[in-house]
Amino acid sequence: MPASDLDLLIEAAREAGRIATPLAGGRAKRWEKSGNAGPVTEADLAVNEMLADRLRAARPGYGWLSEETEDNPDRLAHEAAFVIDPIDGTRSFAEGSRTWAHALAVVKGGVAVAGVVYLPQRDLLYAAALDGGATLNGTPITASARGDVAGAQVLTNRGSMNPQHWRGPVPAVERVYRPSLAYRMALVAEGRFDAMLTVFPAWEWDVAAGAVILSEAGAAITDTRGRSLRFNNAHPRVPGVVAAGAALHRGLVEALAPA
Numbered sequence: 001m002p003a004s005d006l007d008l009l010i011e012a013a014r015e016a017g018r019i020a021t022p023l024a025g026g027r028a029k030r031w032e033k034s035g036n037a038g039p040v041t042e043a044d045l046a047v048n049e050m051l052a053d054r055l056r057a058a059r060p061g062y063g064w065l066s067e068e069t070e071d072n073p074d075r076l077a078h079e080a081a082f083v084i085d086p087i088d089g090t091r092s093f094a095e096g097s098r099t100w101a102h103a104l105a106v107v108k109g110g111v112a113v114a115g116v117v118y119l120p121q122r123d124l125l126y127a128a129a130l131d132g133g134a135t136l137n138g139t140p141i142t143a144s145a146r147g148d149v150a151g152a153q154v155l156t157n158r159g160s161m162n163p164q165h166w167r168g169p170v171p172a173v174e175r176v177y178r179p180s181l182a183y184r185m186a187l188v189a190e191g192r193f194d195a196m197l198t199v200f201p202a203w204e205w206d207v208a209a210g211a212v213i214l215s216e217a218g219a220a221i222t223d224t225r226g227r228s229l230r231f232n233n234a235h236p237r238v239p240g241v242v243a244a245g246a247a248l249h250r251g252l253v254e255a256l257a258p259a
Contacts, residue, residue: 101182154197168255182207189216
């Protein structure tokens with residue numbers, strides 16, 4: 001019996017961890033991408049090669065979008081596509097932090113339908129499939145039900161809290177940061193933090209896996225204007241992300257200034 005998309009992603013993520021972990025903490029060659037696009041390591045490329053070979057062989061009819069593969073517009077002709085970040089948090093990976101992740105998703109018709117965020121050095125595997133619930137290491141997870149913006153624990157970068165991004169005073173939230181965007185999303189799905197947001201455009205490969213995990217954990221996830229996120233776009237970016245339980249999400253979106 002063929003593996004489900006989620007089972008396929010879980011198995012591939014675990015193999016990615018086996019490849020990347022021995023090279024973490026400066027043991028992999030590292031260089032800067034052109035165009036000030038950030039660092040990349042030989043581990044990113046090795047994981048990407050394995051995932052491309054394994055996933056595309058299993059689903060030859062799916063398109064392919066990955067941070068470490070030159071984009072090909074042929075993916076736009078496919079109803080389904082893999083959206084992959086071989087290592088989310090490459091800088092942390094290279095510098096020895098354990099807070100980096102493999103982020104793997106399947107999107108169909110623009111909607112993320114299966115996703116895995118795996119942090120091998122923390123032994124955390126977040127997973128979800130559409131209408132199947134979200135789990136952490138196999139145990140169901142649920143997002144926070146907090147409704148009040150004031151005092152909420154929000155995972156975000158410092159720039160998103162600048163006054164120009166808000167209609168009125170900057171909300172009195174407790175700001176927390178983690179370097180992997182996919183991990184921030186997973187932490188909100190787990191209920192360890194109340195919300196996450198970024199007012200800046202984000203690459204689809206950083207967001208797609210976390211999007212289905214969040215929605216299956218009961219959170220609302222949209223762009224900063226409250227619009228549904230769509231994936232496998234011609235330009236693979238989303239215009240910011242806000243994720244939280246329904247009431248808190250509504251409060252944050254209403255407080256944000258129009259982009």
